[in-house]
Amino acid sequence: MVRQLIPLSVNDLISVILPTFNRAGYLKRAIDSVIDQQRPPDELIIIDDGSTDNSTHVVHEACRRAEFPVHLLHQENRGTAAARNAGILKARGELLCFLDSDDWWDPRKIALQAAEHDKNPDIHISHTREIWFRNGVRVNQKKKHAPPNGFIFSACLRMCVVGMSTVMVRRKLFDRFGLFDTELPCCEDYDLWLRVARKVPFLLVDHALTLKEGGRPDQLSQIYRQGMDQFRIRSLCNLLKSDLLSPGQKQEAVAELERKCRIYGNGCIKHGRQEEGEQYLALPARYQHALAAEQPQDH
Numbered sequence: 001m002v003r004q005l006i007p008l009s010v011n012d013l014i015s016v017i018l019p020t021f022n023r024a025g026y027l028k029r030a031i032d033s034v035i036d037q038q039r040p041p042d043e044l045i046i047i048d049d050g051s052t053d054n055s056t057h058v059v060h061e062a063c064r065r066a067e068f069p070v071h072l073l074h075q076e077n078r079g080t081a082a083a084r085n086a087g088i089l090k091a092r093g094e095l096l097c098f099l100d101s102d103d104w105w106d107p108r109k110i111a112l113q114a115a116e117h118d119k120n121p122d123i124h125i126s127h128t129r130e131i132w133f134r135n136g137v138r139v140n141q142k143k144k145h146a147p148p149n150g151f152i153f154s155a156c157l158r159m160c161v162v163g164m165s166t167v168m169v170r171r172k173l174f175d176r177f178g179l180f181d182t183e184l185p186c187c188e189d190y191d192l193w194l195r196v197a198r199k200v201p202f203l204l205v206d207h208a209l210t211l212k213e214g215g216r217p218d219q220l221s222q223i224y225r226q227g228m229d230q231f232r233i234r235s236l237c238n239l240l241k242s243d244l245l246s247p248g249q250k251q252e253a254v255a256e257l258e259r260k261c262r263i264y265g266n267g268c269i270k271h272g273r274q275e276e277g278e279q280y281l282a283l284p285a286r287y288q289h290a291l292a293a294e295q296p297q298d299h
Helices: 024-035 055-065 080-090 109-119 153-158 172-177 188-197 228-242 247-270 274-282 284-294
Strands: 014-020 043-049 070-075 095-098 103-105 125-134 137-139 168-170 202-214
Touching: 014 024, 014 080, 014 109, 024 043, 024 055, 024 103, 043 055, 043 080, 055 070, 070 080, 080 095, 080 188, 095 109, 109 125, 109 168, 109 202, 153 188, 153 247, 168 172, 172 188, 188 202, 188 228, 228 247, 247 274, 247 284
Parallel strands: 014 043, 014 095, 043 070, 125 202
Antiparallel strands: 095 168, 103 202, 125 137, 125 168
């Protein structure tokens, strides 16, 4: 493959962070898509989160043709959030990209996104459109999955609308808003994007540059399919407790918390978990009362 190398300012070093756990069968495709970028990164950081398969061998073989430094970090299995955080702390780039080990990129991905950051130096974060596959067959996305642009806090409340493998992030974003919450076994991206979206806009690079295949039983979205909202609920509670939201954002967050608790709590009761369901149904009241107490009183 002949690549057109597209240089950036020397100050704009780009690091790619790729966490993996027992994904040896998909790693080569992901790594190849990084190596084949028109604008290669300045480094690739792979974090092996306690794999027990032959991931290390796959990494060494796949990275032989890389023309940039590759760092392979090993840690005990601590989850995706901890793995990404380790990559962030290791990275030396000003611009950080994330690629899940079972996703892959269009060859133009870094070049097009980096060019937008060059033109918009004040933008903290950008993301792209995605192409989805299931069992090797392309599937159409629903309208609700269309990635938003600009100030997207309201869109982020209902579900995660920013694909992890689509983002390019300036390092200062993590200095300002913190790292991924390692207490969340999934939905850690939902949590971080909410923290970020309350203050800064997201730039949509309007091209489908990220490819992903879903529906496999080893994916977190499938493992936690029946209970993902419990982690989004936890995230919303943490955000409301932080007292960092504007009055309007707080109203939206409480309304979404009530909706999620109602759906999840009724689901618990339906499946015989009465006590758990009642706890979730009662949870929003404390935040609703606090919100009502903050409203100006008519005299």
